[in-house]
Amino acid sequence: LAYVEWFTPFAKPVMPLRMSEVSYSSRNGRLMGEVIEVSSIRRSCHMVPKLGK
Structure with missing residues (x-):
């Protein structure tokens, strides 16, 4: 199990790094x-x- x-x-x-952005998936504020x-x-x-930004 995992x-x-x-x-x-x-x-x-996203350029110039050509890397995709993701974020945590959540439901009702819970991860x-x-x-x-x-x-x-x-x-x-x-x-x-x-x-940073």
Whole structure:
């Protein structure tokens, strides 16, 4: 089993880095996460925080 935190779908890449922005998925102000079977995981991805503006 694995705990997964859900994020919004990928948006259009932001230039000049050509990286997509995502944010935590939430419902009624609560972050979405759940325990799933490892066999359900299609792939992983690396996420880099956006610091400052």
